[in-house]
Amino acid sequence: MAYQTLYLRWRPSSFETLVGQAPVKQALMNSLTSGRIAHAYLFTGPRGTGKTTTARIFAKALNCVNGPTDRPCGECLNCRQITDGSALDVQELDAASNRGVDDIKNLNKNADFAPVNCRYKVYIIDEAHMLTTEACNALLKTLEEPPDHVVFILATTEPQKILPTIHSRCQRFDFHPITQEEIVAHLQKVAEGSDIKAEKEALELIAAASEGGMRDALSLLEQCGVMAETVTAEVVRSVRGIIGREILRELVYAVGQRKVSDALLIFDKLLMQGKDISQILIELSGYMRALLLYKATPEYQPIYVTDTAEELGKLAPLYSGERILAAQQIIHEAMSELRFTARGRITAEMCLYDLCREDNRTLKVLAARINRLEQELEAIKTQGTAVTAVSPDTVAAHRPVSQATPTPQRKDGPAEAAAAQELTVKGEPAEAAKKATIVSEAPKAAPAKTEAPAAATEASKAETPGITLPKPQPIPIVKPEPKPATPSKTETKQSPASVGPGSAAMEKPAPISPEPDVSVSAYTPYGGEWAEGDAFWAKAMERLKAERKNSIASCASHGSVIAYENKVLTVGFKMKFLCDRLQKPDYREVVEEVLLRVARVPIRLQCVVDAGGGKPAGAPAVKMQPAAAKPAPAAPDFPVSESTKKAMEMFGGTIHKV
Numbered sequence: 001m002a003y004q005t006l007y008l009r010w011r012p013s014s015f016e017t018l019v020g021q022a023p024v025k026q027a028l029m030n031s032l033t034s035g036r037i038a039h040a041y042l043f044t045g046p047r048g049t050g051k052t053t054t055a056r057i058f059a060k061a062l063n064c065v066n067g068p069t070d071r072p073c074g075e076c077l078n079c080r081q082i083t084d085g086s087a088l089d090v091q092e093l094d095a096a097s098n099r100g101v102d103d104i105k106n107l108n109k110n111a112d113f114a115p116v117n118c119r120y121k122v123y124i125i126d127e128a129h130m131l132t133t134e135a136c137n138a139l140l141k142t143l144e145e146p147p148d149h150v151v152f153i154l155a156t157t158e159p160q161k162i163l164p165t166i167h168s169r170c171q172r173f174d175f176h177p178i179t180q181e182e183i184v185a186h187l188q189k190v191a192e193g194s195d196i197k198a199e200k201e202a203l204e205l206i207a208a209a210s211e212g213g214m215r216d217a218l219s220l221l222e223q224c225g226v227m228a229e230t231v232t233a234e235v236v237r238s239v240r241g242i243i244g245r246e247i248l249r250e251l252v253y254a255v256g257q258r259k260v261s262d263a264l265l266i267f268d269k270l271l272m273q274g275k276d277i278s279q280i281l282i283e284l285s286g287y288m289r290a291l292l293l294y295k296a297t298p299e300y301q302p303i304y305v306t307d308t309a310e311e312l313g314k315l316a317p318l319y320s321g322e323r324i325l326a327a328q329q330i331i332h333e334a335m336s337e338l339r340f341t342a343r344g345r346i347t348a349e350m351c352l353y354d355l356c357r358e359d360n361r362t363l364k365v366l367a368a369r370i371n372r373l374e375q376e377l378e379a380i381k382t383q384g385t386a387v388t389a390v391s392p393d394t395v396a397a398h399r400p401v402s403q404a405t406p407t408p409q410r411k412d413g414p415a416e417a418a419a420a421q422e423l424t425v426k427g428e429p430a431e432a433a434k435k436a437t438i439v440s441e442a443p444k445a446a447p448a449k450t451e452a453p454a455a456a457t458e459a460s461k462a463e464t465p466g467i468t469l470p471k472p473q474p475i476p477i478v479k480p481e482p483k484p485a486t487p488s489k490t491e492t493k494q495s496p497a498s499v500g501p502g503s504a505a506m507e508k509p510a511p512i513s514p515e516p517d518v519s520v521s522a523y524t525p526y527g528g529e530w531a532e533g534d535a536f537w538a539k540a541m542e543r544l545k546a547e548r549k550n551s552i553a554s555c556a557s558h559g560s561v562i563a564y565e566n567k568v569l570t571v572g573f574k575m576k577f578l579c580d581r582l583q584k585p586d587y588r589e590v591v592e593e594v595l596l597r598v599a600r601v602p603i604r605l606q607c608v609v610d611a612g613g614g615k616p617a618g619a620p621a622v623k624m625q626p627a628a629a630k631p632a633p634a635a636p637d638f639p640v641s642e643s644t645k646k647a648m649e650m651f652g653g654t655i656h657k658v
Contacts, residue, residue: 005218005219005222006190006194006218006219006221006222007214007215007218007219009194010190010193010218011053012050012053012057013057013060013074013083014057014071014072014074015028015029015057015061015070015071016071018050018053018054018057019050019178019182019183019186019214020049020050020176020178020179020182020214021049021050021054021175021176021178024043024054024173024174024175025054027173028054028058028061028070028173029070030070032058032061032062032067032068032069032070033069033070035068037062037068037151038151038170038171039143039146039150039151039152040143040146040151040152040153040154040169040170040171041055041058041151041152041153041154041170041171041172041173042128042154042155042156042159042162042166042167042170042171042172042173043055043153043154043155043156043173043175044155044156044157044159044172044173044174044175045157045174045175045176045177046157046175046177046211046212046213047157047213047215047216048210048212048213048214048215048216048217049175049176049177049178049212049213049214050175050214051155051175052092052124052126052155054175055122055124055153055155056082056083056090056124057072058122058153059082059087059090059120059122059124059151059153060072060074060078060079060082060083062118062119062120062122062151063078063079063082063087063089063090063118063119063120063122064076064078064079065077065078067119068119077117078117078118081117087117087118088116088117089115089116089117089118089120089121089122090118090121090122090124091110091121091122091123091124092124092126093107093123093124093125093126094126094127095125095126095127095128095129095130095131096126096127096130099130099131099132099135100132100134100135101132101134101135101138103135104131104135104136104138104139105138107123107139107142108138108139108141108142111123111142111146111147111150112147114149115149119149120149120150120151121149121150121151122150122151122152122153123150123151123152123153124153124155125152125153125154125155126155127155127156127157128154128155128156128162128166129156129157129158129159129161129162133163136163136165136166137165139166140165140166140169143166143169143170144169152170154166154170159172176212177211177212177213178212178213178214179212180204180207180208180302180305183206183207183210183212183214183217184200184203184204184207186214186217187203187206187207187217187218187221188203190218190221191203191221191225191231194225196221196225196231197229197230197231198221198224198225198230198231199230199231199232199233201232201233202224202231202232202233202235202236203221203231204305205233205236205237205240205242205305206220206221206224206236208305209236209240209242220236220239220240223239224236224239227239241275241276241279242279242283243270243273243275243279243280243283245306245307245311247266247269247270248283248284248287248307249287249307249311249315250262250266251263251266251267251270251284252284252287252288252291252315253315253318254266254356255327255352255355255356256315256318256319257318258356258357259356260352260353260356260357263352263355263356264349264352264353267280267348267349267352271345277338277344277345277347277348278335278338278344280348281331281334281335281338281348281351282335284331285328285331285332285335286306287306287307288319288324288327288328288331289303289306289328290303290304290306290307290312291312291315291316291319291324292319292321292324292325294309294312294313294316295316295319295321295324296321298313322367322371327355330351330354330355331351331355333351334347334348334350334351523562523563523565523568523570523606523608524563524565525562525563526562526563527563527564527565528563528564528565528566529564529565530561530563530564532564533561533563533564533569534561534564536564536569536595536598536599536603537559537561537569537571537595539598540556540591540594540595540598541553541556541557543594543597543598544556544590544591544594547594549590552582552587552590552591555578555581555582555587556571556582556587556591558573558574558575558578559571559572559573559578559579559582559607560572560610562608562610567601567602567603567604568603568604568606569595569603569604569605569606570606570607570608571605571606571607571608572607572608572609572610573607573608573609573610574609574610576609579607579608579609580607582605582607583605583607588605588607591605592604592605640655
C-alpha cells in the first residue's frame with residue numbers, strides 16, 4: 001500500500017475521534033438523533049480545524065445503513081465509499097476552481113435526480129466564499145427549496161465574503177482554533193502510532209507553531225520525524241527557522257540594557273545563520289509579549305512555551321509595562337514596513353536602535369513619563385515638601401501682624417489683638433499697624449493672657465512653609481493726646497482705654513477699599529506706551545469684527561485700555577462679568593492671537609474691573625473755573641406787562657425805548 005501522509009492517515013472517521021469542536025459535535029449529533037436535519041449548513045473557521053472532515057462524518061452519519069445515526073459504523077458500503085471519496089451521492093465541489101455560474105447550473109440539474117445508493121445526496125462546497133456573485137445567485141433557489149433528498153454543506157474560512165442571501169438560508173456552525181493541550185495530546189497519540197520518537201517540549205513547540213490548526217501540526221511533526229530519529233526542540237527550531245531561546249534571550253537582554261552595539265552584533269549573527277528578518281522580529285515580539293504577561297500574571301501557563309519562568313523572571317526587571325507596549329508598537333511598525341522595502345536589514349537595524357534609545361518618543365513612553373511624574377508630584381505633596389498655594393487673605397493677614405509686633409517678647413491684651421486683627425483683615429495694613437501701636441500704649445484694663453500677634457505669626461510660618469514673611473520694621477510710636485473730661489459713649493465702647501479726640505480712633509473711619517486681588521498683576525494706570533496699546537486695541541476690534549467673531553468683539557468692545565507695559569495690555573471693564581468672560585482661555589487666546597497679528601509681537605491680555613477712569617500720564621490737568629454770574633436785567637423805567645417780564649427773564653433780554 002502506498003504511503004499516506006499523517007494528516008490523511010489520522011483523519012477522524014467519527015464524531016468520537018474528532019479533536020476539539022465540542023459544541024459543533026454536540027449540535028450535529030443531536031440533530032441526527034432527533035431527526036431535525038436542515039437542508040443547508042455553513043461551516044466557518046480557520047484552516048485545519050476540521051470543517052471538511054466534519055462534513056464527511058456528517059454525510060456518513062446520514063447515509064449509514066444504520067442511520068441516520070450519530071455513530072456511523074464505518075463498515076458498510078456507503079461508509080467505506082464516503083471515506084475513500086468514491087460515493088456517487090456525496091460530491092465535493094472545490095469552489096476555488098469551480099466557481100462559475102455554469103458549474104452551479106450543472107449542480108442544480110444533478111440535484112433533482114434521486115440518489116443512487118445513499119439515503120441523501122450531500123453536496124460539500126469547499127471554499128464557498130470563492131463563488132462568483134452570479135454563481136451564488138444561481139444557487140439561491142435550489143439552496144432555499146432543495147429536494148427532500150439533498151443536503152448542502154458549505155465550508156469557508158472567510159464567512160464575511162458569503163452573500164447575505166446565502167448566509168440566511170444556512171445553519172451556521174463556527175469552528176474555533178484547537179487548543180494547545182488538545183493538539184499536544186493528539187500529537188503524542190499520532191507519534192506513538194507512527195513510530196516517531198518525540199520529546200514533550202518539541203510537541204509543545206509544534207503545537208504553538210501550528211496556531212490552532214491540526215493539519216499544520218501533523219505536517220510539521222511528519223517533517224521533523226524525517227529530519228531526525230528523535231524529534232527534539234532543536235530539531236523543531238531548525239525546521240521552522242526559529243532562532244532559539246538562548247540567542248533570543250541575549251537579544252532581549254541587550255535591548256533591556258539599552259546596549260545598541262550588543263543588540264546589533266546579535267542581529268548580525270542571526271543573519272549569518274540564515275535566519276529570516278521577519279522571523280526575528282516576530283519572535284522578538286512574542287518574547288516581549290511573554291515578558292508583559294509574566295509581569296501581569298506569572299500563573300499564565302501559555303507564556304512558558306516562549307521561555308522558562310526563571311529566565312523570564314530575570315529579564316522582567318529590565319522592562320516596565322509601558323516600555324514593553326511601546327516596544328511592541330515599534331516592532332509592529334517595522335514588520336509592516338518590511339512588506340514595502342527592498343532593504344529589510346536597514347529597517348530591522350533602525351528598529352533595534354529605536355528599541356534601545358533612552359528617549360524614544362512613542363505615545364506609550366510619553367504616557368509612562370507623565371504617569372511617573374504625576375506619581376512623584378503626589379509623593380512630594382504627601383511628604384509636605386511642596387510649595388503650598390496661599391490665599392490672598394492669608395498674605396494680607398500675616399503682613400500687618402509682623403509689623404505691629406517688632407519683638408516676639410511683646411504681649412498684648414485680647415482687646416488690642418482683636419483690634420489689630422480686625423483692621424488687618426479690612427485691607428489697611430499701614431493704618432492697622434499705626435492704630436495697633438496706639439492702642440497697645442494705652443492703659444490696659446486686664447493683664448495679657450496670651451501672646452496673640454506673636455503666636456499668630458509663628459503659626460502662620462508653620463502652616464505655610466512656602467511663604468517667607470517680610471522682616472518686621474520699627475513703627476514710629478504716636479503718643480495719644482490727653483483724653484477729654486467727659487468721654488463719649490462711642491469711645492467707651494471702642495476700647496477700655498481713654499483715647500484723645502485727635503487720635504485715629506476718634507476720627508471718622510475711612511471708606512474701606514476692596515481687598516487687592518493678587519491674581520492680577522500690578523499696573524500703572526495709563527502707564528507705559530498707553531497710546532500705542534490703545535491703537536493696537538482699536539485695530540484688534542476691527543479685525544475681530546471683520547473676521548465675524550461677533551461674540552468676542554461684542555464682549556471686548558466694552559473694555560478700554562488702561563495701561564500697556566512690558567508687552568502686557570491692561571483693559572478695564574465697568575462690569576465684572578464681562579471682565580471675567582474675556583479673561584477665560586477661549587476668548588482671551590483669540591484676542592491675543594489677533595493682537596499678535598496686529599502688533600507683530602506677542603502681547604498678553606490682562607482684564608481688570610475699572611472702578612473709575614483717569615487721564616493719560618503727562619496730560620495737563622485743566623482746572624474748571626466757575627462761570628461768571630450773569631447780571632440781572634435792568635428794570636425799565638416805564639410800565640411793562642407781566643408776559644413781557646417773563647420773556648425778559650427767560651431769554652435774559654432787555655428793553656430799550658426808541
